[in-house]
Amino acid sequence: MTADASPQPTSPLLPRAARVFVAGHRGLVGSAVARRLAADGHEVVTRGREQLDLRDAARTEAFLCDVRPDAVVLAAARVGGIMANSTSPVQFLEDNLRIQLGVIAGAYAAGVPRLLFLGSSCIYPKLAEQPIREEALLTGPLEPTNEAYAIAKIAGITQVQSYRRQYGAAYISAMPTNLYGPGDNFDLATSHVLPALIRRFHEARESGAPRVVLWGTGTPRREFLHVDDVAAACALLLERYDGDAPVNIGCGEDLPISELASLVREVTDYRGEIAWDTGKPDGTPRKLLDVSRLTGLGFKPAVPLRDGIAATYAWWRSRPTP
Numbered sequence: 001m002t003a004d005a006s007p008q009p010t011s012p013l014l015p016r017a018a019r020v021f022v023a024g025h026r027g028l029v030g031s032a033v034a035r036r037l038a039a040d041g042h043e044v045v046t047r048g049r050e051q052l053d054l055r056d057a058a059r060t061e062a063f064l065c066d067v068r069p070d071a072v073v074l075a076a077a078r079v080g081g082i083m084a085n086s087t088s089p090v091q092f093l094e095d096n097l098r099i100q101l102g103v104i105a106g107a108y109a110a111g112v113p114r115l116l117f118l119g120s121s122c123i124y125p126k127l128a129e130q131p132i133r134e135e136a137l138l139t140g141p142l143e144p145t146n147e148a149y150a151i152a153k154i155a156g157i158t159q160v161q162s163y164r165r166q167y168g169a170a171y172i173s174a175m176p177t178n179l180y181g182p183g184d185n186f187d188l189a190t191s192h193v194l195p196a197l198i199r200r201f202h203e204a205r206e207s208g209a210p211r212v213v214l215w216g217t218g219t220p221r222r223e224f225l226h227v228d229d230v231a232a233a234c235a236l237l238l239e240r241y242d243g244d245a246p247v248n249i250g251c252g253e254d255l256p257i258s259e260l261a262s263l264v265r266e267v268t269d270y271r272g273e274i275a276w277d278t279g280k281p282d283g284t285p286r287k288l289l290d291v292s293r294l295t296g297l298g299f300k301p302a303v304p305l306r307d308g309i310a311a312t313y314a315w316w317r318s319r320p321t322p
Contacts, residue, residue, distance in 0.1 A: 012239040013170065014042075014071055014114060020238075021045040021069040021112075023054055023103055024076030028227055029118060029176065031183040033073050036231035045069055055098035061106035071114035071238060072107045074100065074156075079120075080190040082145045082215070082283055089148035096152035104159050108169055115171040116238055117160045119153040119246065121223075121287055122146050123175060131252070131290040134175070134245050143284045157246050170242050174234065177250035177289050181227035181308060182315040194224060197261055198313050201268040211273040212265075215280035218258030223250050223288050226303035233299050240297050250289035251301045267309050 014020075020037050024030035025046040034044045045067055054060050054076050064072070078095040085092055100117070107115050124132045125140030137157070142150045156173065163169040180194040188196055197214070204212045233249045241247060261274055291299075303311075 013242055014238045017041055017043065018070035019043045019045060019067070020071045020073060021047075021064070021067060022073045022075060023099075024074070026183075027075060027077070027079070028179060028181065028183045028185070029230055030073070030075035032181065032227035032231035033075055033234050036228070036235050037073075040235060054102055055095060057098070057102035057106065060102040061109050064103075064106045064110035064112060068110060069112055071116070072103065072112050073234060073238070074103050074115065074117045076103070077118075077153075079149075079185075079192075081192045081196065082281060084190040085146040085149055092146075093148035093152050096149065097155060100152070100156040100159060104156070104163065104171070107171075108163055108167065113170060114238060115160070115169070116234060117156050117171070117173040118234070119157055119173055119175045120150070121175050121177045121248070121250070121289055122150045122284075123153050123157070124287070126284050130286050131288040132248070133290040134248055134293060137246070145281060145283055161244055164244055172237060172241055172243065173246040174237055175246050175248050175289070176230050176233075177223040177225050177248070177287070179225055179227055179230055181312050183227065184312065184316075186316055193222065193257065194260065194264070194309070195312070195316070197264040198268065198309070198316060201261075201265050201270040202313070202317075204272060205268055205270040209272060211275050212270070213275045213277050214257075214261060215277055216257065216282040217278050218261065218274075218276050219256055220282045220284065221254040221256050221286040221288065222260065223252075223254040224260070224305055224308075225249065225251050225301060226308040229301040229303055232302070233294060236297055236299055237294075245293070247293050248289040248291050249294060250291045252289070252291045252295070254286065254288040255305075263306060264309060267306065267313055 022034045126143040128136040160171045160173045184195045186195045
């Protein structure tokens with residue numbers, strides 16, 4: 001059984017015109033959540049890192065006590081792809097732990113009644129049964145290339161659950177799948193697979209390169225969701241979900257990385273070949289989320305993958321320094 005057995009409220013848990021602090025509003029997910037909440041009529045509160053370093057627990061608590069938001073969306077995190085996770089595990093572990101501890105504890109100290117913590121699908125075991133149900137958490141070894149990041153996110157889930165159980169806080173957590181869209185990171189050293197592919201194929205087309213060499217075998221399967229759909233799911237969860245279990249956010253469909261690469265090549269109009277460096281790691285063989293808990297609340301993604309890739313490519317090309 002994948003649906004949450006907890007009875008859900010019949011009236012919205014987030015009041016109309018609520019004041020919501022979106023932590024990480026400049027990131028891929030945070031910016032989309034901020035746009036969605038503002039469009040829904042809520043007052044969105046933000047602070048840049050130059051104004052508030054969320055790793056500083058004392059300052060974070062003081063800020064939340066001063067603002068007194070109705071809700072907090074914790075989308076702030078140090079994120080990156082396989083290379084970044086493999087080369088900087090200390091930063092991925094410690095920065096995320098500090099952010100989570102400071103924001104969640106600070107929110108409770110400030111009397112914030114509602115909080116949504118956003119984790120990642122990498123929290124699940126590397127060889128979890130597919131599609132991955134929320135109950136798979138902590139049932140097997142993690143993918144080694146992003147273990148430090150995953151453990152930090154698992155700690156965040158546990159912190160949310162602990163505040164619920166010990167203090168009765170209406171705090172919840174959600175686990176998004178692989179995300180993409182406007183606001184994504186296109187730095188080849190730290191980006192995730194989809195923006196990295198967009199940039200690689202675009203630059204190969206511009207330079208006239210005869211082939212693009214990609215990491216791994218191309219056989220791993222991945223699920224991708226546009227950030228506007230993630231933001232819609234977050235708004236829905238804030239309004240309707242109050243359960244102890246985390247909630248997967250995804251579209252329920254996946255595809256091989258090789259097929260994704262071919263799709264990006266088509267969108268970017270690259271005419272050269274694709275080659276695979278099989279000496280490089282693939283990562284988790286497959287990562288498809290069971291999203292029945294979310295769809296049971298009425299969620300349905302609205303952005304088809306090809307349309308979303310094309311729109312993301314157009315957004316990136318429109319930036320001053322692509």
